Amino acid sequence: MTDKPDLRRVLSFYGVELHSQRREQSVNCPVHEETRPSCSVNEDDGLWHCLACGAAGDSWSLIMMKEGFDEFRSAVQFAEQEFGGSYAQGKPDRRTGGRRERGAGFRPAFKRQRILS
Ligand SMILES: [Zn+2]
Numbered sequence: 001m002t003d004k005p006d007l008r009r010v011l012s013f014y015g016v017e018l019h020s021q022r023r024e025q026s027v028n029c030p031v032h033e034e035t036r037p038s039c040s041v042n043e044d045d046g047l048w049h050c051l052a053c054g055a056a057g058d059s060w061s062l063i064m065m066k067e068g069f070d071e072f073r074s075a076v077q078f079a080e081q082e083f084g085g086s087y088a089q090g091k092p093d094r095r096t097g098g099r100r101e102r103g104a105g106f107r108p109a110f111k112r113q114r115i116l117s
Contacts, residue, residue, distance in 0.1 A: 003087045005079045007046045010059040013082065014066055018043070031055045031065050 008018050014030045018041060029039040029050040038052040049056035055065065063075045076087050 003085075004046060005059045005063070005083045005085070005087070007041065007043060007048065007059045007062075009083055010062055010079075011041070011048075014062070029053060029055065030062060 011018060011027070011030060016027050016030045016039075018027060019025060021043075023044050024040060024042050026037040026040050028034055028037050029052060030048075031050065032053045032055070034052060039048055039050040041048045046058050047056070048058070048062065057065070060072065060075050060079075063069070063078060064072070067075070067078060069075050069078070079085075079087060
């Protein structure tokens with residue numbers, strides 16, 4: 001699973017509080033004004049979907065929609081500032097081992113020393 005900011009936290013940042021620990025629940029949509037909750041949130045999957053305006057996504061999509069970011073990298077920077085933590089993207093050498101940049105063929109810059117035992 002990709003590293004992403006906690007959806008509950010991001011929703012709360014935008015003024016939408018999840019009510020319970022239930023897996024799925026409906027809340028007021030974070031991206032359009034409404035008085036009756038039509039946005040369904042699944043915390044286990046980290047996904048949300050508004051039945052009224054059709055907006056949907058995960059915590060990244062929400063940040064990008066709310067902040068008007070065009071680039072995913074901006075959302076990552078924003079999340080690191082606002083929510084703390086490090087989300088690996090844009091720093092290919094950490095944790096993901098360069099997965100985004102170089103795919104499965106990623107090779108370390110130097111040959112690994114063989115350990116003779
Ligand atoms: Zn909506």
